[in-house]
Every structure is written in C-alpha cells, then in structure tokens.
Amino acid sequence: xxxxxxSPRNKVAVTGGKVTLSCNQTNNHNNMYWYRQDxxxxxxxxxxxxxxxxxxxxxxxxxxxxxxxxxxxxxxxxELATPSQTSVYFCASGDAPGGTGQLYFGEGSKLTVL
Amino acid sequence: DAKxxxxxxxxxxxxxxVHLPCSHATISGNEYIxxxxxxxxxxxxxxxxxxxxxxxNSMAFLAIASDRxxxxxxxxxxxxxxxxxxxxxxxxxxxxxxxxxxxxEGTKLTVSS
Numbered sequence: 001x002x003x004x005x006x007s008p009r010n011k012v013a014v015t016g017g018k019v020t021l022s023c024n025q026t027n028n029h030n031n032m033y034w035y036r037q038d039x040x041x042x043x044x045x046x047x048x049x050x051x052x053x054x055x056x057x058x059x060x061x062x063x064x065x066x067x068x069x070x071x072x073x074x075x076x077x078x079e080l081a082t083p084s085q086t087s088v089y090f091c092a093s094g095d096a097p098g099g100t101g102q103l104y105f106g107e108g109s110k111l112t113v114l
Numbered sequence: 115d116a117k118x119x120x121x122x123x124x125x126x127x128x129x130x131x132v133h134l135p136c137s138h139a140t141i142s143g144n145e146y147i148x149x150x151x152x153x154x155x156x157x158x159x160x161x162x163x164x165x166x167x168x169x170x171n172s173m174a175f176l177a178i179a180s181d182r183x184x185x186x187x188x189x190x191x192x193x194x195x196x197x198x199x200x201x202x203x204x205x206x207x208x209x210x211x212x213x214x215x216x217x218x219e220g221t222k223l224t225v226s227s
Binding site: 004033035041042043044045048056058059090092094100101102103104105106107108 | 146148150155156157158159160163201205214215216217218219220
C-alpha cells in the first residue's frame with residue numbers, strides 16, 4: 001500500500017513566522033504535490049514536483065516555496081506566514097507519466113496562523 | 115487542463131445505486147477522466163479513471179459518453195461508508211505526461227439509512 005506521511009499534523013504559528021510542512025513518500029513516485037483545502041474552495045494546487053531537484057508552480061503559489069531534496073521528500077515552506085494561510089494542507093505523490101496517474105494523499109496538516 | 119462541472123450535492127439511501135454525473139464539454143483527446151472521493155478529515159482517495167471505454171473496479175463503474183463530453187460514476191448498492199465528496203478531474207497525459215491535477219468542488223453525496 002502506497003504511503004504518504006505528513007508532518008506536523010497540526011501546527012499553530014504566529015504571523016510573520018516561518019513554517020515548514022514536510023511530506024515523505026515511500027512509493028518511489030516521481031511526482032509530488034502540495035494542495036490546500038478551504039471551505040468553499042475545494043483543493044487548490046500550490047506547488048508540485050516531477051522529481052528530486054524540481055519544483056513547479058501550481059495555481060496559487062504566492063507566499064509559498066517548495067523544496068524537493070530527494071525522491072522521498074517534498075516540503076512546503078511559508079517564509080512569512082499570514083492568517084490567510086490558515087488552512088488544511090495535503091501532500092500527494094503519483095507515479096510517473098504513462099502510469100495510472102493515481103495520486104496517493106497524506107492525512108493532511110492543519111495550519112493555524114494567529 | 116479542462117474544467118469539469120458537477121452537481122453540488124446528491125442524496126441517496128443505503129442499498130440504492132447512485133449515478134454521479136460529470137460534464138466536461140471541452141475535454142481534449144489526450145485527457146483522462148479521474149474520480150476521487152474524500153471524507154472529512156482525510157485526503158482524497160482514488161476511485162477510478164478512464165479514457166474512452168467504460169471501466170469497472172471493486173469500487174465503482176465509470177460510464178463515459180461516446181463523445182467523451184460527459185461521464186457518470188455509478189456506485190452500486192451504496193452504504194453509509196460511501197458518503198463523501200466525489201471529484202471528477204481531467205488529466206492530460208501528453209508531452210511526457212502532465213503532473214498537474216486540478217480539483218474542483220466535487221459532489222457531496224449523502225447516504226441515509
């Protein structure tokens with residue numbers, strides 16, 4: 001069974017602080033994703049990656065950076081957190097193009113910025 | 115990636131067969147149709163996908179119109195565990211395959227006993 005693990009699961013941060021959300025996958029998938037989910041907006045794509053060393057902007061990248069240091073790890077970085085970034089963040093991994101295209105999601109990280 | 119349109123919500127009763135519609139009038143020839151479902155406090159879960167032919171697995175049957183402008187996810191004999199938000203998504207698989215996967219609001223399926 002594919003496994004995607006996120007940490008922390010819950011985080012309270014202060015405005016202007018730096019927040020790093022981490023994601024680890026044991027699926028050996030090339031593609032990884034960060035989404036945020038808010039009531040009324042569904043899942044919105046922030047950043048994604050095709051493999052180690054690559055990051056691509058999704059639909060709402062402003063205020064976020066991403067880092068993919070290895071095949072297994074993909075981090076989402078909020079350098080200067082704002083209350084508008086309070087949300088639930090989901091990481092996902094998916095197999096290489098030509099595969100089924102199925103994504104496997106983590107359990108989510110709830111971030112509250114005060 | 116092309117956009118999909120789904121009803122905001124649908125209601126059903128345990129044991130019924132549920133048909134969840136999805137419209138994708140501007141779908142491209144290289145775009146696959148994916149369905150995911152999500153329950154509260156969890157990440158989305160893959161249900162099924164298809165390109166042109168109808169597909170079936172242990173979770174659902176996916177019926178794709180011959181012109182591919184719409185599809186229907188069919189859930190036979192639903193139970194309370196099938197209550198979730200169901201997302202219909204298009205994904206292009208060209209130029210090495212796009213990694214980008216865009217979710218909409220989905221259809222909230224309520225199942226009553």
